[in-house]
Amino acid sequence: MxxxxxxxxxxxxxxxxxxxxxxxxxxxxxxxxxxxxxxxxxxxxxxxxxxxxxxxxxxxxxxxxxxxxxxxxxxxxxxxxxFTRTLWVYLNNGVSEARIKRGRELLVKHASLLDKVYKQYGVQPRFLVAFWGLETNFGDxxxxxxxxxxxxxxxxxxxxxxxxxxxxxxxxxxxxxxxxxxxxxxxxxxxxxxxxxxxxxxxxxxAIDGDGDQKVDIWNSLPDVMNSSANYLSQIGWKGDQTWGREVLLPKEFDLENADLNIRKPLSEWQKMGIRRTNRKDLPIVDGMEASVLLPAGYAGPAFLVYDNFRNIMVWNRSILYALTVGHLADRLVGHGPLKTKQPQNDKPLSRSDIQLLQEVLLAQGFDPGEPDGILGSRTRKALKAYQRKNRLPADGYPTASLIDKLKNGTSE
The missing domain is CATH 1.10.8.350 (Bacterial muramidase)
Structure with missing residues (x-):
């Protein structure tokens, strides 16, 4: 045992x-x-x-x-x-080729069940299978x-x-x-x-009894698992006619202050600001549909426009990286390609001691990251943004390994 x-x-x-x-x-x-x-x-x-x-x-x-x-x-x-987990570590672990292949096979194998659940709850099969894959590797x-x-x-x-x-x-x-x-x-x-x-x-x-046996068995009954998961997502506001978001291209003059999950604008407004799909085509303009811009790997990483269903994924799990991984895996299951932005060769997680050093430097220079504890939270990111603005750096609130190395050597970028 x-x-x-x-x-x-x-x-x-x-x-x-x-x-x-x-x-x-x-x-x-x-x-x-x-x-x-x-x-x-x-x-x-x-x-x-x-x-x-x-x-x-x-x-x-x-x-x-x-x-x-x-x-x-x-x-x-x-x-x-x-160590903190970077976007790329999260995606590489969560959206492997083996998981994509198996997920596609399970979409076909359980198509009848998933379609029935979709008609009842309005949650697309690819998302249910993506959650299933990330949570327990499809029940393994x-x-x-x-x-x-x-x-x-x-x-x-x-x-x-x-x-x-x-x-x-x-x-x-x-x-x-x-x-x-x-x-x-x-x-x-x-x-x-x-x-x-x-x-x-x-x-x-x-939880829902999906197979009609008067019990709810989310361990062994796939109808119970899928009906329960879809019911949960439906109850928290899932929109079955929308996706989660998409990778986008930002204009060179994009104000990084707009990259914030708390900032929501209509798609038409993001379009006017110069944001485009990764194939450089216009955004899909849907009346009343709002989105936020996210830069989970900093200004040099991929940019995403995320919609209401992204926020629903974050009700399931409050991690932005988890929500992006669910969305990307769901896309890959139905034939979408990998992200257009490639993983940098120098991408590496930061240790708690690295983050604590960053916090101590910020504190010493008059920025308030809170008590230096080695945890990269919203307060530390806010302080880092202020530091970046003062030093005329791209103010994305994202600590890089190169920045940490410079701080260790007593210099800044």
């Missing part, structure tokens, strides 16, 4: 799987103290609350029999990745942690206790309803479950 858990974690990390997609946040470093409440005492209190929430005594007895905290879960919860790696054990471990831990206690209640209700038994209720370290990694609360709100 331990080998299986380790393998799942390694494969997930390599493939870029988002087992924490619905967990509300990415694992972060913390100095949280140990919970002063013993696990056994916490279990006793939790059971009382679970009874009030309608969980049967029989389910509680089975669920907590011999249950103990899982140290590996807390280890993952505390772990902060040492759904996680090896017992969900109840993982959630109980995190619920007892003081760092995010309230959130995970709620998730544990939902997980127990799934068991109570007989959708799956506890032995087979496996998932990620954070409790994300099934072939598209629903958290228990997401399951409670959106």
């Amino acid at each position: 331990h080998k299986k858990l380790a393998l799942s974690a390694i494969v997930a990390a390599f493939l870029g799987l988002s087992f924490q997609s619905f967990a509300g946040e990415t694992p972060t470093a913390t100095n949280a103290k140990e919970n002063p409440v013993a696990f056994e005492d916490w279990v006793s209190r939790f059971k009382s609350e679970a009874i009030k929430a309608g969980i049967s005594q029989a389910t509680l007895d089975r669920a907590f029999k011999d249950l103990k905290p899982v140290p590996k879960v807390l280890e993952y919860d505390r772990k902060q990745p040492e 790696y759904t996680g090896g942690f017992p969900v109840v054990d993982a959630l109980a471990t995190l619920a007892h831990d003081p760092r995010r206790s309230e959130f995970f206690q709620g998730e544990l209640i939902h997980a127990l209700k799934i068991l109570d309803a007989g959708h799956i038994n506890q032995v087979n209720m496996l998932g990620s370290w954070a409790g994300a479950m099934g072939q598209t990694q629903f958290m228990p609360s997401t399951f409670a709100r959106y």
Whole structure:
């Protein structure tokens, strides 16, 4: 069992799987103290609350029999990745030729099911298969942690206790309803479950019995997986007559201040500003349709116009790079080509120490990145933009390896 858990974690990390997609946040470093409440005492209190929430005594007895905290879960919860992941690393891991080939085969194999789901929920098959591929490599790696054990471990831990206690209640209700038994209720370290990694609360709100057997089995029933995923996307506002976005060409005089997910303009306005498709043709002008410009690899990388469905992907997972990867994979599954902008030879991830150095330099020069913690957040990007403007550099808020090298040597670009 331990080998299986380790393998799942390694494969997930390599493939870029988002087992924490619905967990509300990415694992972060913390100095949280140990919970002063013993696990056994916490279990006793939790059971009382679970009874009030309608969980049967029989389910509680089975669920907590011999249950103990899982140290590996807390280890993952505390772990902060040492390196930032670049757009290219994300795309290369998520949109491999092998995944594209298999995804296309599965689109054909399950065409009848996917078309039926599309007609009911308005979510295009290519997107459902793209989510499926990125989350668990089409169901190959759904996680090896017992969900109840993982959630109980995190619920007892003081760092995010309230959130995970709620998730544990939902997980127990799934068991109570007989959708799956506890032995087979496996998932990620954070409790994300099934072939598209629903958290228990997401399951409670959106999961659908797609095969009519009176159970919702997102681990083994593909009709349940696809109906549930499509229902979720439909409920959050997915637009079945629109795509996610596209790579575009920016004019030389483009003001980088406009490259911001919070800035939305009609396609006609972007057209007037000189933005074109990568084949240099005009943008498709759709009345009332707005878009934002993104530069996820800085001004020298690819530029994207992203639409409402891109934002819906970010409801699923709040990472811009994840959303771009879903969109690009969905495009590749139906015959679109790779990005026109090529990966630079010197593309490499930055370490936490690199980002911390950047933050310290920014702070010393009067820019406010917040406490230097080695995490590249919005505050650091904002400070970097201000630094770039002052130094007459392209103000894209994107730290490059060359900039970090210059800072290490006591110079700037």
